[in-house]
Amino acid sequence: MTTTPAPARTPAESAVRLAHIMSEHDTNLYGTVHGGVVMKLIDDAAAAAAGRHAGVPAVTASVQGMSFLAPVRAGDLLTVHARVERAGRTSMDVSVAVTSERWNLTGPVTDVATARLVFVAIGPDSRPHPVPALLPDPPEESPA
Ligand SMILES: CC(C)(COP(=O)(O)OP(=O)(O)OC[C@H]1O[C@@H](n2cnc3c(N)ncnc32)[C@H](O)[C@@H]1OP(=O)(O)O)[C@@H](O)C(=O)NCCC(=O)NCCS
8 A cells, every 4th residue: 555645736626615405404492503513514524625635535633613603594505615724744624614695595695604623534554644735726817
């Protein structure tokens, strides 16, 4: 088994956007969505971004921070944006931003949660596996 990491990648190459419509099954007695439901979507999107960067599956090692900024309701379209911010030897820091819109997409987009997690790439031997270096994103092209 090789322990050589894949070629370096930019955050944009591994970024993940996960969209999900909240239902009545996701809500608590107050009619708002359980924090745990949002946390699972955050973990799913962050794991996908980390795995995409690493080229192998990645497991959650720690949650560095999690903030819930506004309530989410049944019928809201939740969008989870995950992006690798740092690549270590086998670990990666992933930042996540969550937004919500009413299902008919006519209202404002609201920031509802942010999180920062650490993932560790796992190789075929089930041990931590080297990850590619993280390149800076290229500067955005200004409109002509
Ligand atoms: C995460 C895990 C693979 C680390 O294994 P380990 O044998 O402790 O790994 P190492 O000591 O060799 O460390 C490997 C990397 O992980 C990082 N790391 C380990 N534990 C960490 C933690 N709690 N928080 C942040 N980073 C951590 C190390 O800093 C190191 O980073 P680097 O290679 O970029 O320098 C192991 O603890 C594990 O399998 N945990 C359970 C993961 C899991 O099931 N997640 C889902 C939970 S619901």
